[in-house]
Amino acid sequence: MRKLLILCAALLASAGPALAQGAIGANYNEHFEDVDYRDLEKADAKWVRIFLPMPQVDRAGAAEHGAVKTILEARARGYKTILTLKYPYNRVAFPKFGSAEYDKQIARTDAVLPLVMGKVDMLVIGNEPFIESRKEDWNDNFNAFYEGLAQRVIAYRTAHCPGACKTRLYMGALNHMERPAWQTKATERWLAFVKATPDIDGVNIHPHMRAIEESKPFLDYILPRMRPEQTFIVTEFSLVWWWQANMEKPVPAAFADKYGAPRTAQNWQIIKAALETPFPKAQWDDFLAQSPWFESRKHYLANQMKRFRDTGRLAVATYGFKQGSSMSAEWGPKKVPWLLNSVFAPATVRKNADGSAAANYAWIDDFEALQKK
Numbered sequence: 390m391r392k393l394l395i396l397c398a399a400l401l402a403s404a405g406p407a408l409a410q411g412a413i414g415a416n417y418n419e420h421f422e423d424v425d426y427r428d429l430e431k432a433d434a435k436w437v438r439i440f441l442p443m444p445q446v447d448r449a450g451a452a453e454h455g456a457v458k459t460i461l462e463a464r465a466r467g468y469k470t471i472l473t474l475k476y477p478y479n480r481v482a483f484p485k486f487g488s489a490e491y492d493k494q495i496a497r498t499d500a501v502l503p504l505v506m507g508k509v510d511m512l513v514i515g516n517e518p519f520i521e522s523r524k525e526d527w528n529d530n531f532n533a534f535y536e537g538l539a540q541r542v543i544a545y546r547t548a549h550c551p552g553a554c555k556t557r558l559y560m561g562a563l564n565h566m567e568r569p570a571w572q573t574k575a576t577e578r579w580l581a582f583v584k585a586t587p588d589i590d591g592v593n594i595h596p597h598m599r600a601i602e603e604s605k606p607f608l609d610y611i612l613p614r615m616r617p618e619q620t621f622i623v624t625e626f627s628l629v630w631w632w633q634a635n636m637e638k639p640v641p642a643a644f645a646d647k648y649g650a651p652r653t654a655q656n657w658q659i660i661k662a663a664l665e666t667p668f669p670k671a672q673w674d675d676f677l678a679q680s681p682w683f684e685s686r687k688h689y690l691a692n693q694m695k696r697f698r699d700t701g702r703l704a705v706a707t708y709g710f711k712q713g714s715s716m717s718a719e720w721g722p723k724k725v726p727w728l729l730n731s732v733f734a735p736a737t738v739r740k741n742a743d744g745s746a747a748a749n750y751a752w753i754d755d756f757e758a759l760q761k762k
Contacts, residue, residue, distance in 0.1 A: 409620045411698040412436055412705045413759045414469070415732070416624055420713035421459035426466065427745045428711060428733050432753060433760040437463040438624050438707040440473035440516050443497045451500040460509060470509040471624060471707065473561060473593075474498065475516035476538070483526035486533040495541055502542065507550040511622065511705070513593050514539045515561025518579075519571065527575040535560070536582050543588040557704075559622055562593040566610045567603040580614035591619040591704065599630040601693055608700055623697060623706035627730040628689055631682070636660075637722050641679040648672060656680065657722045660729075663737035664717045673738045674750045683729070687751035694759055708756065711746065712736040732756050 414436020417423055421439050429437070441456040451457055456472070464470045476494055484490035505512065515521075515535055522531060539560065546554055560583050565571040583589050592611055596604045604626070611621055636657040645652045650659065659676055662668075668676070677683045690708060697703040709730035716728040717736045728736060732753055735746035 409702050409704055411694075411703045411762075412469075413694055413756065414438060414471070414705060414707040415710035416707035417710060418625075418713065419456065419475075420711070420715070421455040423711045423713055424459050424463065425711075425745065427743075429468070431745075431748070431757075432710075432732060433757050434468075434710070435760065436469045436471065436510075436705055436707060438471035438473065440475045440513075440624075441501065442475045442477060443494060443501075444477070446497040446500055451497070452504055457501065457504055460505070464508055464510075469705075471511040471513065471622070471705065472505055472509045473513040473516050473624060474501065474538075475521065475561075476518070476535075477516075477521045478526070479521045479523065483522050483531055484534065486530050486537055491534060491537070494538065498538060498541055499545075502545045503549070505556070506546055507555050509556055511557050511559060512542065513559045513561050513622070513624065514542055517562050517564055517595060519576070520564050527573055529578075531575055532578045532582065535579075539582070539586070539589065543586070546588070557590045558588060559591055559593050560589060562595040562624060563607070563611065564595050564597070566594065566596070566607040567598065572610060576610075577614075580611060583619070584615050589619075591615060591621050591702075593622045593624055595625040596623065597625065597627050597629050599628065599634065601628070601689060601696070604693060604696055608696075612700060612702060620702050620704040621700075622704050625709070626693060626706065627709060627727075628686055629725060629727055629730060631686070632726045632729045635680070635682040636724075636726060638682070641676070644676055644679045647675065655722065657720075657724070657726075660726065660737065661720050664720055667735075667737055667739045670738050670747045673734065673747075677729075677749070677751060683751070688755060690752055691755040691759060698762075708732065708752070 415429060415434045416438045419440055419442060439456045439460050445454060460470050460472050518535060542558060563576060583592050594607045596607050637655050640650060640654045640656055640659050642652055645654060663673060697706055711733045712728045712731045712735055732749060733746040734749045738747040741747055
């Protein structure tokens, strides 16, 4: 008996470090169509993350959905994979746990699980649950809804992928933990469920910020509320709100003079011009490199990964990998400039001679270097 207890303790002690790989990979969000293995190879990426909007499963079936097909193709090509199940209710009242609408989400989940369980490396239950719901719905019913989905996934894994199943389970991402108003009874219960559920490996966070320092409240909030062996994943993170704060400021004068733009032009207008007629790579690089608000943060990716890794609890982080169609749609001064996060910039930069996407100078070298650490 004593030997058995020692063995169990050793296994538990090793669970955290085994999962805390500190890896960095490529996030595509819903844009599965943007996966180009040439990009992944150039960046030496090993992980691919995609999310699946669950209502779309009804259209042609889970097996035919591009997100499912692409994540399985990436897995077949040897990549490690993360699939996030997204349940959006940000524009309607949140459904009651056990209601007909809840049953619809259970049915959609049931349709996906046989296709991905034991194949993807990580399955995330919920994308951004608190953003994808209304604040007035952050109550016990909200938690019960997601806890019920999680228990359904756990039961399926137990029945169909017993033992050391390849697919690890995480609860979907917490947002805005730097804001006290987002640290609520619902987030407390969210993490209490994660901590109390042995089959859940940890929690996901999405720190989109104005400054790197704002990532600390996320870590300070989640780490003490999980079991010591549990880890966290970060499937989205960026300085997007800092980029946005600079969109309506004047373009660098040196850039304007070199490329014939009005000195009164604002940054968002230069990006608009690049979206309408993609710039040569040198011109796009000049625009960003001559902009102090961007150039001063060109090593954000490396600096942020160090903060995550220093906890010893990071399993995987995935960073915005490619400018997707939703990033440029209806572009204007108030558009959130997600496209500035991207490692590859096909929307704003002319393609390479072979038709592949050009890389953003600020991110590609650090992204590749982080693969080796």
